[in-house]
Amino acid sequence: MTRRTGLPRIAIVGGGIGGLAAAAFLRREGFDSTVYEQASRLGEVGAGLVVAPNAARQLRKLGVLDALRERAVQLDTGWEFRRWQDGTVLSAENLADACERRYGEQTYTAHRADLLRVIEALVPPENIVLGHKCVAVEPGARPRLRFADRQAVEADVVIGADGVHSVVRGALFGATPATYSGLCAFRALVPAEEAPGFARRPAQTLWIGPGHHLVHYPVSSGEQVNLVAFAPAGDYTMESWTATATVEEFLAEFAEWDGRLVDLIRAGGTPGRWALLDRAPLSHWSEGGTTLLGDAAHPMFPFFAQNDPLVANGWIYDYDPDVALGRTALA
Structure with missing residues (x-):
């Protein structure tokens, strides 16, 4: 230099x-x-x-x-929250119409x-x-x-x-x-041709359920679907981007969830897994x-995104870990 x-x-x-x-x-x-x-x-x-x-x-x-x-x-769509049992859409933000107008x-x-x-x-x-x-x-x-x-x-x-x-x-x-949070994350990339239609849409979707949540959205020009999920870590403490889990371990955390989501997890192959750390x-x-x-x-x-409250399309949602992790029952 x-x-x-x-x-x-x-x-x-x-x-x-x-x-x-x-x-x-x-x-x-x-x-x-x-x-x-x-x-x-x-x-x-x-x-x-x-x-x-x-x-x-x-x-x-x-x-x-x-x-x-x-x-x-x-x-086109962000913060699309879905119910864990059946995929019912609980709320969603129309980014296609409002995002650029509000934020440039x-x-x-x-x-x-x-x-x-x-x-x-x-x-x-x-x-x-x-x-x-x-x-x-x-x-x-x-x-x-x-x-x-x-x-x-x-x-x-x-x-x-x-x-x-x-x-x-x-x-x-x-x-x-660093302090172990008691939470861990799973991640996988699913080839688009093996993903269901709802996961290939230009949408950021968050499935909320008891003690867990899962996010998916397309990446790489729509050629892949990124999948990341959060669950209790138990005694798992490894924090590494190269650490992996088995598909069975991933599926076990979401076994009772909507069958389409189970199929999406299975299509992702060997998932990564890492413990979430805090300071x-x-x-x-x-x-x-x-x-x-x-x-x-x-x-x-990761699920705090950019701020302590979650901000989406001009609305501010006060972040409550119990809600984010699905511990609070959703009507």
Whole structure:
């Protein structure tokens, strides 16, 4: 990387969506940065996600929204809640008619890899250093990063975008383990040709039932249906995007649910499974030349989406974990 005279040296720990987006926005404003990622390559890790209007606006600023739209799915319907026993629609939001009028952008669903790919394209390859696992940070006026291979670099600014197990966070505020929530998530990608028609629609659908809920929506130009479900974890504590469960374990959590949903789960093949972790909020997440971003600063459960209350199409729904997990009976 060539540094322009007088500009700070900026190091970003973590090459996920947050870390690469930070590098892209810094470059847009005329600042060079180097992203240090522990993986040997940026690959297909993860599955689907929702790109809400506020995120779409940022992607438009970066000039990559049109590129993402080539693989993303624009939603016509969002927050379509269905009853677990029979699929009765309890409520739904018409995004096709109101979303752009209210927020200036549409809402999309996408595979994480597709989103990562369009953002990565904005960062010069020489500014992304792969295979560098950060194991320690010495904060200060010029923080020093130490890596597993014993290399070390100094920077004027360090941005910790290294997730819920953030080494940067530990250096700033003390290394403490994340808290197990007692919940776990299952995920799967179903080929569109094997998914029922209701799951292929451009809709984000949430099935609500006793102690569980399940979400599905199309991704990858409608070629796949992303499926993610939440259930009590029991003694399961593994937190890893590469961990898997069996189809039978997944089905056991939803055995009494609408048969169409059971068929959808079965069509997804071997599912991923991970325990949901949490951390107590920080009063601040910057000290000196070091700051935190994303899950390193404020990890949140996937079903919290973007805010503590759920926000959909201008309406604010106060979030109640009992309702979200289906513990409250639905009329």
